[in-house]
Amino acid sequence: MSDDLNIVGKRVVRSDTLAKVTGQARYTADLKFPNMLTAKVLRSPFPHARILGIDLSRALKVPGVKAAISGFDAYGVKWGVFRYTQDHAMLPTDKVRYVGEDVAAVAAVDEETALEALSLIKVDYEPLPAVFDPEEAMQEGAPQIHEAYQNNINIHVHIDVGDVDRAMAEAFLVREDTFKAAGEAYAMMEPYAVVASYANGFLELWMPNAGPHVRAKALSNLLKMPLNRVRVRHIYSGGAFGGRSEVSPGDLVASLLSIKAGRPVKLVLSREENATSTRQIHDMIATVKTGMSRDGTIVAKDYRVIYDGGAYSSTGPIATSIPFYVYEECYRFPNVRYNGYRVLTNKGIRGMYGCHGRAFLAGNESQMDLMAKELGLDPVDVRLKNGLSSGEMTATKSLITSCGLAQTIARASESTHFKEKWPKAKRGKGIGMGCIAIMCGFPMGFRSGSACYVKMNDDGQATIVTGVVDNGQGNESVVIQVASEVLGIPMEDINLINADTEATNLDPGAYSQAATFVGANAVRVACENARRKITAIAAEKLGVPAEDLDLKDRMVFSMTTPDKKMPVRWIVREAFFRGDPIAATGSYFPKIDIEREWVSRPWGQMAGTFSFGTSVAEVRIDSHTGRITVPRFTAAHDCGRPINPMAVEGQMEGSIQQAGIAAIMEGNLWDHGFLLNPDLLEYKVPLACDMPEIDTIIISSMDPEGPFGAKEGGLTIRMNAYSAIACAVTNATDALFTELPLTPDRVLTILERKKGVKK
Amino acid sequence: MILPKFNYKKAEDIAAAIALYEKAKGRARYLAGGTDLIPRVKLRLSTPGTIIDLKGIEQLHTISRQRGSLIIGANVTLFELKNHDVVKNHFPALYESLDATSCETLQMRGTIGGNILQNTRCLLYNKSLEWRTARGFCYKMGGESCNVVPGASECFSNYCSDNALSLLSLSASVNLAGPGGERKIKLEKLFSGNGRDPFTMRPGEILTEIRVPVKASSGAYEKLRVRNAIDYPLLGVAVSIRNGSGRVCVGGIGPAPRVYPLKDLSKTSLKEVAQHARQEAKPVSNAALSPGYRKKMVQTLTQRAVKRALKEEK
Structure with missing residues (x-):
């Protein structure tokens, strides 16, 4: 071309x-149809409890109530993205597994009537012991959340390439560190909403979704309806970030209510419900062991990563894998072992996220910087030395066909004078770099x-x-x-x-x-x-x-x-x-290995191509309060040829906010099974005034397969911006973080530990 | 989340507002800017039968000078107050706290009276009825225990007004009008110290005006928060100094602000005040950052605020 x-x-x-x-632009909550009803959902007040009975009779007697349903009105089908993860009934009839789980619902002529009816639904529960910490959940004797998953281990992804133990033994420098990160909220501006309208044997649906066809298929299974009778329509979406790729309990609720009432039904979740009862993001504990040769070559990586998956599988196998893959698509690992465990707990369901994996990725990158320093090397050179280039294979056998990684590293470091600034870091001022690659598509069978x-x-x-x-x-x-x-x-x-x-x-x-x-x-x-x-x-x-x-x-x-x-x-x-x-x-149809499977066959061509990115953050730390400010953030992205550079830059800027600045403020807070910040006041999404000066650099690499040479635009920055922040803090403090987000209390602890101050 | 049903009444003057309150037999709340009340009503933290709107009362919306005091009507918005010459020129601590309150859009809506009378907050309290019912009612909701500190006998909810702190540092007093007549009290007397019911107001009383002695001061306001706008203080420290002595006020931790006199400006006494304030602060795990950190920051931010105030003094 x-x-x-x-x-x-x-x-x-x-x-x-x-x-x-x-x-x-009309969003789902804006839709109005004649005779449309308002739905409300009754949610579990317990983190773990057996359902002994659900009585809807009093709710149905409220004037204006047109339908009421529970899981006993559904078809006993459980949803799962994979055959081996079909564990989510959406409306449970056996037990509830997290606070906020959908239990029953009503459709009424208005919201007040629906709320009144909800208060009249009687659910008999037998509370069960619950578990909230993934490491506790893995112990013998911990409360068992699903029969199918022993020790609550939902997914185990095991990858072993080369001879890790031998390479580690022969490495010049070996380091092992553990990094944690709090789960995040998607915090999309549009709380989840769905309109279902059933008439003449056809079900029409509107909802924000990241894949209408998979959504319709899931609903046709759950409702035992032929697929041609489930029609998911186009509607504007107020954000997904990975949190709206699967069928949602609200879809089933609204559909069942519409089928019962024979009228259109609209369900709009509150901000709190959107946070507690749709999808959340995994908390993580990542142990990263790295072996390096004297010249900075990574000779071995050994990983143990625990993902707190919440109550159900969701996209579990994918979520347990992605942080590893985006890293192995970026760097050359001749010997690598990865053990990813997704563990179930009595908390909200965790899904995929555009910034998924921050403990793992930021941990890897900041550890690499400390090792480079110990070897007297420069982090830019270490990244260039270990970075993959076009024509190379990843550890799990994906061919890289176009790669601008080296250019993104070079441009980002030149434009920030990284090489001069990094060695001169003082306490209170630092610069850091994060790199990543990302697959453009992954195998999804005939849906690829x-x-x-x-x-x-x-x-x-x-x-x-x-x-x-x-x-x-x-x-x-x-x-x-x-x-x-x-x-x-x-x-x-x-x-x-x-x-x-x-x-x-x-x-x-x-x-x-x-x-x-x-x-x-x-x-x-x-x-x-x-x-x-x-x-x-x-x-x-x-x-x-x-x-x-x-x-x-x-x-x-x-x-x-x-x-x-x-x-x-x-x-x-x-x-x-x-x-x-x-x-x-x-x-x-992309050139991928469709035999590739997340758990059973984790090798073969992952995607038709990969995009690359490098972020550089410059931070200042107030040594008395531990408060981080980010005066400047630079991001360089190989997105192939950008179709619309302005749109790519917008994605990069949004990524710097959602992953980069979020790394110093965003995290879900828990009180056992209760989410403490299911709102936009206490969940700290960075505001305009918190944003740095941003410099976006597009590296046009002309992918041979992409449309006009294009690849994905923006997501690499979502997957490395937190690494840049963490590395900059490492540079400023000469110490590794232990937990994200890097709120001032945690940063002050890092500073005091370094100084040897007792708490 | 929709509002529950309530009667809405708009009062023409203070007497009419009080009459409406009496007519509602106590099941009423006064409304000014609404930035505190409306979210509380939506969450069913407050379920008034009647809401009495004070916004139309002209008398509450004026700023004047009288016998050496600036008289601020309770319905003056935070934004109007921030831009008032006397505040800009004489009360730097107040200017800074007003500027640090939420964001400008909400400063234009929120009133100074409402800001002072905002209810205390807790991560386990400012939640929907469904959330609170599932978690179990605490002292502040009329329950029998604290959900943050098991076994505690008191409520640790935090008083989160930025501006009460700077007004306290400026020795402000307030006027209250109610069914029992008018009274004038020092601002510090407004706080009960009880998180369940944080104010000493009598039923039906309206905060009508705030009086601040007009004497040039040097001062500063330091605010601990995660983001640079919107957030309530996780700790606030106001300092105002006039003629070689001053007042330090610490808030955002616990149900009432604490006031510390600065008798002189010697290094020792400044250090003592900062240490004392830290010792007395009892933060618990009911806000975004860890309690140990918030406690430590009492000293750090007090020293910082005093340092800045003294710099201006010179």
């Missing part, structure tokens, strides 16, 4: 911007690919139909931009139908960094197929070879004799006359 593109690579206004800034349908309309505008879903990151705008480039018509000429399971084809969804690399690639192929039909007719009409034709500004023209041209519109109309309208399909 030539480099002089018209639309791709340009800083265009996103297609969804106008609707959002004017408040015209995407397909698109495009049709040209009478006036030369186009409609594209794709399963790609947008959770706010700009995926819709990306596919429109790609179609606009291929078809030679402006973005505003393109109508998009997407993320609607009835109209659109299968797509991997927006939670494996596949939207651009896979979804937009399918759009590109479909549009190229349509374009060939256009140029075939135009070649005939203009009397030039089709290869000599280009499309731009709604015109087809000869590249050698630009006078020879005609509007795309004319060709579209001609095609209608010929009874062969301009329409095409296209698909893209």
